[in-house]
Ligand code: GLC
């Protein structure tokens with residue numbers, strides 16, 4: 267695997283740091299905890315980890331409200347520990363990406379404290395301020411992603427400021443050249459320290475319409491998220507001018523060897539819009555999360571359709587990303603599979619064998635499911651302020667390392683920051699010693715991908731297959747075939763050998779002319795040449 271393109275061929279893994287491993291018994295996961303578990307990541311075979319926010323923050327949005335961009339949150343560790351993590355991970359072939367939050371800061375960030383102090387403040391125009399309408403109401407109709415108006419009135423100056431998320435997360439003004447310069451410095455600060463790249467929070471949202479025009483109403487074609495808010499964000503986000511920023515970032519990132527990797531949280535509805543974030547000549551983001559895939563139903567036709575469209579609309583240089591769980595949308599074994607193990611195996615096989623970079627979310631490898639969080643234990647502000655159902659805690663609970671009290675995440679007497687799921691029935695230690703486990707399937711798929719050039723970089727082509735199934739070819743020699751229906755099925759196939767099946771008892775089986783699959787079975791096959 268070439269050093270320069272490790273992120274295309276490798277597997278990435280998202281760590282929600284507060285929930286991965288607690289090294290000092292305060293109930294909160296931390297950087298040392300990750301250092302202590304590098305063995306697991308190396309054994310699993312991942313090539314890179316993306317750490318959810320690590321920077322100082324008052325934690326109204328658990329780090330997505332940054333109060334200092336060049337440091338580490340004291341709950342998680344310090345700069346020296348992060349440096350050590352980067353070095354030790356690197357020595358095991360694992361690179362570290364940080365979460366960068368450029369759309370907004372915390373209202374506690376000194377920039378905002380200054381900006382809100384007066385209309386004449388030095389950093390006033392680092393944020394988006396506007397006068398009320400004549401009747402005193404907010405400057406336009408924009409609504410916050412977290413509900414309610416996206417504007418907050420600041421009585422001392424008589425103006426409103428914009429917050430597309432919590433009121434405590436004021437949006438930066440990306441029309442300001444000073445803001446742009448500052449973030450370019452922040453990128454260099456971390457890349458110079460050996461950080462391998464960034465996941466860019468709300469990547470599609472940085473630039474706002476310059477004249478703050480109202481957004482139009484949502485339509486039936488919009489994603490569920492947009493329909494929920496009732497308006498289509500074409501002015502408060504998704505401005506075409508954002509691309510200029512990423513062209514500048516890409517030039518900065520590409521000056522490093524290997525280049526810093528830019529991964530966008532590009533939550534845009536259309537695949538053509540998504541393609542645009544790679545740049546018109548491969549000069550913007552390296553990787554972009556594919557939300558139409560994440561939001562697709564867990565249905566063979568629906569998923570195949572998104573993949574085929576992605577393949578069709580992406581320019582040849584754009585490299586897809588496949589992911590199914592994250593800290594906002596929860597865990598796919600629940601969301602997609604309703605806890606059904608065969609579905610979890612099917613989805614892992616899909617993620618790891620499509621053409622593109624898979625991002626696993628910590629716990630995906632053992633099929634962790636969402637954990638119900640009782641009303642009084644909700645920690646996500648969105649859950650507290652809106653409704654506990656809207657809260658994102660169930661997908662953020664501690665990693666289940668073993669069956670001990672504390673699940674190996676924290677000490678047995680410690681109260682973890684979020685409740686621990688049923689670690690007795692699902693944990694790393696037990697699955698590791700079980701050859702047939704989901705964990706070993708995940709690891710074996712990663713290893714197969716590593717040693718099989720077609721799986722790393724071969725072309726994708728759908729193959730004809732019966733309803734409720736999905737089959738595709740990678741390069742010349744690999745076929746993946748999955749049955750996502752409750753019926754037995756067969757499909758015609760050239761002579762081949764099953765390299766890995768979701769039902770591991772079938773590994774090594776020879777197939778001649780026809781492949782039979784039980785309900786919810788899948789297999790990766792090598793064609794006999
Ligand atoms: C992104 C993050 C989410 C956060 C929001 C505001 O969508 O993934 O967790 O709440 O941005 O920063």
Ligand code: CA
Nearest residue numbers: 288290294296
């Ligand atoms: Ca801790």
